[in-house]
Amino acid sequence: MRPLYLLYTLWFVGLSIALPVLLTLIARLTGIDLSSSALSVIPTMTASMVAGMSFAKSAARAPTKPEAWRFATVSLVIFAVGTLVLGGVLAAFDPGIAEALSGLSNPRNLGIFTAIFSVILGVVFLLNRYFFGLGGKNQSKVAPRKSKGRVGG
Numbered sequence: 001m002r003p004l005y006l007l008y009t010l011w012f013v014g015l016s017i018a019l020p021v022l023l024t025l026i027a028r029l030t031g032i033d034l035s036s037s038a039l040s041v042i043p044t045m046t047a048s049m050v051a052g053m054s055f056a057k058s059a060a061r062a063p064t065k066p067e068a069w070r071f072a073t074v075s076l077v078i079f080a081v082g083t084l085v086l087g088g089v090l091a092a093f094d095p096g097i098a099e100a101l102s103g104l105s106n107p108r109n110l111g112i113f114t115a116i117f118s119v120i121l122g123v124v125f126l127l128n129r130y131f132f133g134l135g136g137k138n139q140s141k142v143a144p145r146k147s148k149g150r151v152g153g
Contacts, residue, residue: 004051008075011047013082019043040120041127044079048128051075052135062136072129079124 019039027033051071055063063071091098103109 004055004071005074005078007054008047008051009078009082011050012043012079013086015043015046016082016086041123044075044124045127045131048072048075048131049135052132052137053139055132056136056139060140062140063133065133068129068133068136071132072125075128075132076121076125079128080121 019042020035023033023035023039027035048071052063052068055067055071087097087101091101104113
């Protein structure tokens with residue numbers, strides 16, 4: 001399963017960087033702001049689904065429930081560490097983010113941040129579990145059709 005975690009990490013980090021850049025470019029070129037709160041969950045949903053598809057391709061089956069829960073647990077750690085590292089890197093380049101993060105020295109602000117981050121981690125855990133299983137299940141259904149030469153119906 002280790003290559004799956006690398007695959008998840010690459011997709012998560014890549015989309016976490018690429019989506020905001022792409023949406024900023026679209027906003028600047030067209031004046032249409034497409035960013036939303038979905039922007040924060042799209043990278044983890046996509047990364048989990050791609051990892052599930054990769055699992056099904058290599059194992060020739062969908063992941064079992066225990067495998068999906070294990071993936072959700074490990075990928076949650078990857079998400080948490082990745083998010084904190086990306087936040088630190090952004091703070092190094094953006095004084096506004098660094099200033100906002102300096103407010104975490106206040107215990108009340110740190111408590112609020114911890115509570116919000118904990119809720120986000122819970123949601124991401126469930127998303128990782130669901131989309132890993134979904135990607136694996138979908139891929140395992142497509143594989144027999146591909147081998148028979150009839151994809152799509």
